Amino acid sequence: MVVRLREGVHARPAAQLAQLASEFAATVQLCRDSLVVDARSALGILSLAAEYGAELLIRAEGPDAHEAVECIAAFLQGEKQVRRER
């Protein structure tokens, strides 16, 4: 998927994304080229240096993996109200 956040994934979005990812039971990884990071780590996400238009791969494993991928993809697409439905 392609990052559509206006300013790229910088400090604030990285922290928000990490928080979002840690709400899921599934382990979620984000990959850019050969770099793979844990989506629960804001620092890791930041190290992807994902600017607007960067291509990322989302990988999830676990019971709610499907939902996690969708939710994180929506966030990276710049959809504002990303919240997990309970």
Next chain:
Amino acid sequence: MDSSLPRWQLLPKLGQEREGEQQLSLRGVAASPGIALGRAYIVGTETAASSGQQPRTAEQEWERYRWALEQLLQELDAAQQVAQREAPAMASVIESYRLMLSESALQETVQRSIAQGSTAEEALRAALEPTIYRLRFSSDAVLRERAVELEQFLRQLVALLRNRMPQRSCARNAVVVAHALTPSDVVLFHQAGAVGLVTAVGGITSHTAIMARTLGMPAVIGLRGALSLIRAQELLVVDGYAGVVIVRPNAETLARLQRHQSRAQWRIQLAQRLARIPAQTTDGYRVRLLATVASLQDVEDALVAGAEGIGLVRTELLVLQRRGVPGEEEQYAWYRQLCQGMGEAPVTIRLFDLGAEWREAIPVLERNPALGMRGIRYMLHHPELLRAQLRAILRVAAEGFTLRLLLPLVNSAEEVRTVRQMLRELALELGYRGRLPALGSMVETPAAALGAAKLAEVSDFLSIGTNDLTQYTLAVDREHELLAEMFDPLHPAVLELMYRTAQAARAKGVPVGVCGELASHAAATELLVGMGIEELSATPGSLVPLKQRIRQLSRAAAQARLERLLSGCCSNGV
């Protein structure tokens, strides 16, 4: 010193030799407006590779690390609380860094390195540097700024590991000079009473710059060599308008500063007196002084300063603030409020100049947004946005307010014709009677300046946007920290293009104005008057000094001076 000299002649070049204890002017990037005077408080920057101390056990290293991190997190907490009060928009940035530095992934990485025999410093570096390096080489300026900030947090942690606590209380009434500052630093130094900021690295999009602006603290950033040229306790003048730091100001500079400050104090009184006096040269040449505004507050300030109208409403700030393009109704209400504030005076609404800062709706990747889909191109590409904006403007104009429309980044007469046609159609649709709002073109590219005669034929007025004209003429990014010195709106080539534009407009009998940073620059006023510019649009705060300056000038002398300057430059082959 002749203050009417162009800026590049006024200021010594960066890196000039230190002559005795003479005054030294250093040029950086203007990050936050205002002028501050204070002694230099230097923030330590040691980043030596290894501490070279006696070996400690892994447990001791881990304890040292935990203690240092705890101190930093407490600082961030304190900074966040202050920010919540004084710069709410920035509080979440600090919170993000707090989350990032306290997350368990980082602690695990550090713990693992320490268990394998690293010192706390080495472990920290190993954990943070990969991220810093990747960000530093990002193609994106905003992400590169985050590398600077993260690196600064690393420096702070390393300093804390050596028991060096930040001495913020010493910064009272001082100018903080640092390699870089984190957003939390800025808040805490502000809280401690620091009056200004100077950093060696960082650009205009850094959180440091944004935070300083939010707190109203004058700042000059990206001043390479700040730490080698400025010594502790030296007296500094931070000119956050011009991006200049004066080290060891001499008596003349201090006197000028004092005049500036006392002027600022009774500016309002003066403005009230001056508001009724026209901006006219000694030989009777009349200039219309207009205000550049972005908010309703600015409109109030403009009225106090005696503005004769609004020369430019920066509508795109409305988009950035609400993080979306407002619809017709919202725009109508906002424009109406602006006009109500100004009464009968004209209000010039620039069509949304969406571009580099607002990329959400651009479907293609832009390697070079300054040359991409922005200005009137963007609006013509999104006719629904253009239509909504034109309708909102027409509806306000229908109520009897004097509105003018300004098209950003025009390159050809065709673009103006298209908008005018659309305006006519919408007027019909709305049953609009009376004269259509005047339609003006911004001259911001060399193409527009060289084709000014053609633009003047289809426009009701022209307005030269000096920031973009400078950027596109010199091929210098105005926000590039290393090229700050080269971004010179008074460069002979830029002046030449402005002069040609003014001549072409006058030949067609179309009024020509200038908006942008240059309009408020005292040294440039004479040149603009010399060109025959009829309208100047500047921020409300600079209108009174501008009017005073104009009243001291003679049009004839200004013209002679400009022609001398331009012919001199041309013979030099520029």
